[in-house]
Structures are given as structure tokens and as C-alpha cells.
Amino acid sequence: MARIVGIDLGTTNSLVAYMKDGQPCIIPDRHGRTMVPSVVAVTDNGLIVGDSAKEHLTRNPERTVYSVKRFMGKGLADVQNELAYFPYSLTETDGVIRIRLGQKSYSPPQISAMILKELKLRAEAYLGESITKAVITVPAYFNDSQRQATKDAGLIAGLEVLRIINEPTAASLAYGLQKNTQGTIAVYDFGGGTLDISILKLKDGIFEVLATNGDTHLGGDDVDRVLVDLFIAEIREREGIDLSGYPDHIQAVRLEAERAKIRLSDELKTDIAIELPEDKGCFTRELTRDQFESLATSVIERTLTPCRMAIKDAGLTTKDIDEVVLVGGSTRMPLVRQRVEALFGKPPHCHLNPDEVVALGAAVQADILSGGTTDMLLLDVTPLSLGIETMGGVMSSLIRRNTTIPASAKEMFTTYVDGQTGVDIHILQGERELVKDNRSLARFRLKVPPLPAGVPRIEVTFLIDANGILNVTATDMRTGQSQSIEVKPSYGLSDQEVERMIEDSFKFAAEDIGARKLIEARLDAESLFKTTDKSLAEAGHLVAREETEAIRTALSQLSTAKDGTDPRAIRGRMAELEQAAKHLNTVMLDDSLKKGLQGKKVSEVS
Amino acid sequence: MVRTMPILLMDNDQPSSHSDPRRQLQMARSMCWHCQSEVTGEYFCERCVKVQPVSKETDYFTCLGFPRRLTLDVQKLEARFYELSRTFHPDFYQRKSTAEQTISLSNAAVLNTAYRTLRDPIQRAEYLLALETGSVKNIRTSPPADLFEEILELQDTLEEYRASDHGSDQGHRLRTTLLTEQEALERRKEELESQLRRLFADWDKLQDAGETTSSARAERDKILKQMRDLLSHRTYVNNIVSDLAATIA
Numbered sequence A: 001m002a003r004i005v006g007i008d009l010g011t012t013n014s015l016v017a018y019m020k021d022g023q024p025c026i027i028p029d030r031h032g033r034t035m036v037p038s039v040v041a042v043t044d045n046g047l048i049v050g051d052s053a054k055e056h057l058t059r060n061p062e063r064t065v066y067s068v069k070r071f072m073g074k075g076l077a078d079v080q081n082e083l084a085y086f087p088y089s090l091t092e093t094d095g096v097i098r099i100r101l102g103q104k105s106y107s108p109p110q111i112s113a114m115i116l117k118e119l120k121l122r123a124e125a126y127l128g129e130s131i132t133k134a135v136i137t138v139p140a141y142f143n144d145s146q147r148q149a150t151k152d153a154g155l156i157a158g159l160e161v162l163r164i165i166n167e168p169t170a171a172s173l174a175y176g177l178q179k180n181t182q183g184t185i186a187v188y189d190f191g192g193g194t195l196d197i198s199i200l201k202l203k204d205g206i207f208e209v210l211a212t213n214g215d216t217h218l219g220g221d222d223v224d225r226v227l228v229d230l231f232i233a234e235i236r237e238r239e240g241i242d243l244s245g246y247p248d249h250i251q252a253v254r255l256e257a258e259r260a261k262i263r264l265s266d267e268l269k270t271d272i273a274i275e276l277p278e279d280k281g282c283f284t285r286e287l288t289r290d291q292f293e294s295l296a297t298s299v300i301e302r303t304l305t306p307c308r309m310a311i312k313d314a315g316l317t318t319k320d321i322d323e324v325v326l327v328g329g330s331t332r333m334p335l336v337r338q339r340v341e342a343l344f345g346k347p348p349h350c351h352l353n354p355d356e357v358v359a360l361g362a363a364v365q366a367d368i369l370s371g372g373t374t375d376m377l378l379l380d381v382t383p384l385s386l387g388i389e390t391m392g393g394v395m396s397s398l399i400r401r402n403t404t405i406p407a408s409a410k411e412m413f414t415t416y417v418d419g420q421t422g423v424d425i426h427i428l429q430g431e432r433e434l435v436k437d438n439r440s441l442a443r444f445r446l447k448v449p450p451l452p453a454g455v456p457r458i459e460v461t462f463l464i465d466a467n468g469i470l471n472v473t474a475t476d477m478r479t480g481q482s483q484s485i486e487v488k489p490s491y492g493l494s495d496q497e498v499e500r501m502i503e504d505s506f507k508f509a510a511e512d513i514g515a516r517k518l519i520e521a522r523l524d525a526e527s528l529f530k531t532t533d534k535s536l537a538e539a540g541h542l543v544a545r546e547e548t549e550a551i552r553t554a555l556s557q558l559s560t561a562k563d564g565t566d567p568r569a570i571r572g573r574m575a576e577l578e579q580a581a582k583h584l585n586t587v588m589l590d591d592s593l594k595k596g597l598q599g600k601k602v603s604e605v606s
Numbered sequence B: 001m002v003r004t005m006p007i008l009l010m011d012n013d014q015p016s017s018h019s020d021p022r023r024q025l026q027m028a029r030s031m032c033w034h035c036q037s038e039v040t041g042e043y044f045c046e047r048c049v050k051v052q053p054v055s056k057e058t059d060y061f062t063c064l065g066f067p068r069r070l071t072l073d074v075q076k077l078e079a080r081f082y083e084l085s086r087t088f089h090p091d092f093y094q095r096k097s098t099a100e101q102t103i104s105l106s107n108a109a110v111l112n113t114a115y116r117t118l119r120d121p122i123q124r125a126e127y128l129l130a131l132e133t134g135s136v137k138n139i140r141t142s143p144p145a146d147l148f149e150e151i152l153e154l155q156d157t158l159e160e161y162r163a164s165d166h167g168s169d170q171g172h173r174l175r176t177t178l179l180t181e182q183e184a185l186e187r188r189k190e191e192l193e194s195q196l197r198r199l200f201a202d203w204d205k206l207q208d209a210g211e212t213t214s215s216a217r218a219e220r221d222k223i224l225k226q227m228r229d230l231l232s233h234r235t236y237v238n239n240i241v242s243d244l245a246a247t248i249a
């Protein structure tokens, strides 16, 4: 069977992992970096993803997308109160958010697909084979629309998504594999954009989720915002500058806020410096950990309610939890650790790399699906109740939250008036009484034979598969015929639209590859430029003047080529520079060897 | 105006309405769906080794390999559930045919429902009652006769409390009354549950004896009737207690 990779598609960072000799490993890029920042930039030379796109956050804020996961499976109204934080413009078509970048609009699954493609390419380059199948993780508390959007992203990226798996449970697989623990564990996953808590029972290789809870809109981003709001307010007061007209500076504030937050995880105080627009100088201030924590505490406090609910739903008390496992970059905050420890009454386990453990777990699940690992089995649950709208605007639950999946339920429907030929089914997800307080997932119309009211018998089956995704079927019980139903998602792309996006993505693939070659050539040119420049400064005196002249010429030619758009020209100039600097490099090497040998005894050299 | 919102045919107040076996298990078995030979193995065709759909007639007790008893070893039930999960879970059918994947998915869903139902003593009893009396209707909740007056009064107090200013003297007084009521009802619930447990033991004993005399049948019907009443009272009291707890929390 073709290899299946495991992917952690994060709000801030994404990773890809695979199983090697029974152990999951992260696939690094050629510089050894494991994380791909979940950032996509549309430049004049095409799309770029990851580290190089991150540079465009301040350079090109309107055309650089970050934290796109917050928009997956959402409508514009869902994110109304945070629009001000995003420099790019958002609209909505057919219930799906669209992100306008330059001349084109993209749906969140399309942007996510670009990140997935980057990971796919990375895996293909590393493993030297084509990768077409993946397990992708989602926050446990993702609803059906958000899961479906993630699956669509995979399809658009040219990946067959064999399984959608929950992030905290993925983490538990990696944890269980390492630790071989038995007992009850709580996984607290606090990342860039989401919070999840899952309570699991580990026994003889079975990972049974007892309950899960969370908030798909609560993460490190929200902690950053507390600081962003503070700095922007202070800049307005102290410097009299309203930054709202300067999206690039707002991004700079956001990035500085995040860096400061990260520094304060290790230090007790830190200096903030933010460059102001129009040469107004620099805004500086000191921020202590105490100050930071008193601002962040309300956000951290919000993470504890889902924890309490999950413990309660599992029918347990904190005393029953044997181990608390921390996952996600935001759990590096000392305040988070303190609050979690206080809640559970025991110090959390934080020896796993919180950035990597989810992707590692996805690789383990991929191995289970391909038949490699056979002793482990994950029994997950559906995070939210599922039901339908009944007369009077009330939600009637068919499958309760925390039900082990796969799960099914059936309901028999009939008509209200004579001769009625259709029944409208409105599928909902959530815990509230009234329809309007729950999430609308989809609608469809059941065809019924025109009969007196109450006579037709239509059985509708709801089946939640192992991905946590709902499938609906309907049967006319009088004729035994099954009915094909066209489900219209409330907040999702239609099948036709996904098809079109897949086609588009193939069409643009050629362009993308061109852009990619250019970007890679530029990056390589940049690093060659820097090292040669450095050698010249350090060892230029060791070679003839003509030689240094030649190297300088080659350097400036490479620099010009680098600003152009032809990757072949860049590679050509690089080759010329390498040639010109060859002798210099040899001389340098000899020189350093000689220096290294001095002061060493002869017996040490051999 | 044509009302096109659905009418549910089944009473939908309780999750147990979905665990009715006759609606849950839809596929029949006896002949292998794949090679048409007679299936003798438990879950797999012995000839072609294909997984078989859980039969329509299989109730949750049979599905998990337990006798129809109301006291059961939860540890053993869990072990059995894990074992069967390893047999049916879709994770292990990824490389199999679509037909096998469909069967695995539906079997796993039935297994999960079966385990969820039998794990909880109350749901277990409600399910057994439905099986034994062949009733598809839910057990209607009803207040114990002697509590009727008390509960009417309690509803009034609850209303009054909801409308009152919780900080006021009256609010405090009402709250204290409600707290006392809550405690009393909790005790009543526990009482009902211990009565139920005794009845469960009676049922199991009668089943173990396995007599088919008419007096045994009468005894059986009597137990089932009592059980139905107790379950319905217990659910009623339980609903009120949670309502109370939610209001004064």
C-alpha cells in the first residue's frame, strides 16, 4: 500500500511526519527545519508558503494570509468581531468566507490546500516518492463543517484524506507509544488558534476517549491580541498616532507582541520596540512577566471551563486523572502550566515536544490504517450533539456529544398535511435547546409520496463515520427504496465547487512550480551571497587583488540576477560566483587547518 | 401555509428511543454476502474470511455476548467491547473492499450503541424492558403518586425564585427552600435506585431459574411492570433534580 503521511495542519505551524521502523519522525526541509509556518503570500511572482511567506507579513500585509484555520467552515458573521485584526479583506459567497488577495478570491480550504501542498512537496522531496495519501489532524472540538472544510483542503491539494483525526487524541497516540502508560490521562492542547481538552482511558493498546471539550476560537493568537490592544492604545496616547490606517505596522505590532510573549516564557521582563510610521521614531516600553500575566489571565482562565466540563462529562473528578499531558506552543507559558496544575492538582507532563507530538501521532494513526501498527486502536468521540430542527424551532438531538464514533441514529419522518410532497430536514450541531443557538450544518429536502398526512414513512439514518463526519441516507419504508438526497451545506463548499477548485489547483500547479523554482533559487543565491561576502571580508587579504575583484563582480551580478524573475539566470550567476571564489575557499580552508594545527601536539594529529 | 418541517414519528425525548434494536440493526445474516455460503463463524465467513454484518435479530446483549441480565460485570463488558472493537473498527478495514468497509462501519456503530446502552444500569434496564415487552414507545416519565402535590408546589417555588431578585431576602428564603427540596429529592432518587437494584436482582434470579410455569410468567410480568413504574419515576425525579440544580447553580 502506498505510504500514508501524517499532517498537523496548525493555525500557526504545520508539520508532516511518517513512520520509520515503528517510530514516527517529523520530515524536515533541506535546512533541517521541522515546522512550516501556516502563512501564504501572494506575490507578483506567484504563491509562496511557509518561512519565506512570513517575511511578507509586514512587507505585504494585504496579500499575506496567516491563521486561516480560524476561518475554516465559517461564515463571515462568525468572525465579525475579529475582522479588525486581519489586514486582508474578507467577504462571503454561498455561506463560505472568501479571502481577497490581489486579483483573486480564495476560500479558506484553498489557502489551507497551499500549505498542504507545501508539506506534500516536502515529504516527496525527502522520501523520494510521490505522496497521495494522508491523515490530517483537526481540533477535537471542530464541528462537522470545519472537518469537511479540512477534508476539502486535502482534496484540493491532491491528497486523499484517509482519516481526519483529533489533535489531542493524535498526541495521546504518540505519548502512549513513548510511555506505554495505562490509566486515565487528560490532554490539554493549547495552540495558536484553538483549545482542546480530551480525557482518555489507556488500556492494553486501546485509547478510549471518554470526553472532549474545547473552544475552536481560543489560542495564542488571542493572547497576542491582548498585547496588541495595549500597545496600540499606548501608541495612540503617548505618540498621538492611530495605527489603524497602517496595516503593515499593525502586523509589526502583532509580531512584536508574539515575540515578547514568547520571551516572557523564559524571562521575567523584556523590552518592546516598535517602529512607528512616517519616521516618527520608535515606541519602546518595558514589559514584565507580571504585567503580561495580569493581562493574559482572562484568556487563560477561559481555557479552564472546557476542562471542567470534559472531566464532568467523563463522569470523573480531577483525582481520577493519572496524568496531564501538555500539547501546543501556548502551553510553554508558565501561567498556563500553573493554572493547569492548580486545576488538576498535579504537575503536568511536559517532556514531549509540544510542537511535534500531534504530527507524530498522525503518523502513528497513518501506520495503523496501513496495517503497520496493529496493537493500538483509537476510539474517539463526537464532540458536539447532532440533531435536527423540529416544529417550533427546537433542536431534537439524535446523537449526543461524547458518543463513541462511528455512531448512528435513525429517525422516522412523516408529513403534516395531506398530499405534501416534501419534508425539509435541517441538520444541527450543538448543545442548546433552540435551533438559532446551534450550528446549522446542512439542509435537504426529502421527497415523500403525496399521501394523506401522517401516512408516509421515511426513515433517515445519520451516521457519523470514524472521521467524525456526518453521512445522511433516507429510505421510503413503504417501498423500501432508498432516496438520494442532495445535502446543501450551510457553511461549506458544494461538491461542484470543490471539483472546480481541484481543477484550478492543477492548472495553477505549473505556475506554482515556476514560482517555487524562483523562490528556491533566490533563497540559495541569498545564502551563497552571504557566505561568500563573509569569506571575502575575512580572508580577502590571502588572495591576489584580481581575484577579489572578480569575486566582487560576480557578487554584484548575482545580486542583480536575484532581483530578476528567471531562476535559470540566478543559478547561472551562482555557478559563476562559485567558480570565482573557489580558490579563495581553498585558501581559507588551508589557513584554518593550519591555525587549528598550531598549538596541538603532534600526537593529536593523525 | 404548507408546513414542511418534519414530524417525528417516534417520541423523541430520550436517547433510548434510538436504541430500539428493531430499527438499529438492519442487515440480515445467514448467508455470506460475498460467497453465498452459509455463515457458521461468529463474525466472519469461514470460507472467504469476509466480515459479516451484525444480524437484524441480534440484540445488544447477544451482540456483546452477555445473557439478558440486569446485573453484569462492567469490567468484563469493557473487555468484550474492546475485543469486538478490534474486530470491527474501520481502522482495520482501510485496505479492504468498499463493501467490507461499509459493514465494518455499520457494525462498529451498532457495537458502540450496544456498549453505551449496556454500560449504564438505567439504560440497560430500559432497553431490556423494551426487548421483553416488545414496546417501541419510550417509557413515559411520571411522578411517583405520593410526590404529586409536593412537586406541583415545588414548580411554583421554582417559578417564584426565577422571577425573584436573587439578592433579596425573599430570594434567599426561596433558595433555602429549594436546596432543602433538592436534598429530599436526591434522597428519593437514591431510594428509587436501590429499589430498582433489588428488582434487577429479582429479575436475574427468575431468569436463572429458567422456569416456564404460569406462576413464573406472572411473576415475570409483575417485575417488568414494577420496573417500568420505578424507571419512569426515577427519570422524572432525576429530571426535576437536574432542573433544580441548574436553576440554583
Ligand SMILES: Nc1ncnc2c1ncn2[C@@H]1O[C@H](COP(=O)(O)OP(=O)(O)OP(=O)(O)O)[C@@H](O)[C@H]1O
Residues within 6 Å of the ligand: A009, A010, A011, A012, A013, A014, A069, A167, A190, A191, A192, A193, A194, A195, A219, A220, A221, A258, A261, A262, A263, A265, A327, A328, A329, A330, A331, A332, A333, A354, A355
Ligand atoms: N515559548 C512560548 N511561550 C509562549 N507561547 C509560545 C511559545 N512558543 C510558541 N508559542 C505560541 O504557540 C502558538 C503556536 O503553537 P502551535 O504551533 O502548537 O499552534 P498550532 O498547532 O499552529 O495551532 P492550533 O493547534 O491551534 O491549530 C503561537 O500562538 C505561539 O505564539
Ligand SMILES: [Mg+2]
Residues within 6 Å of the ligand: A008, A010, A011, A167, A191, A192, A328, A358
Ligand atoms: Mg496544534
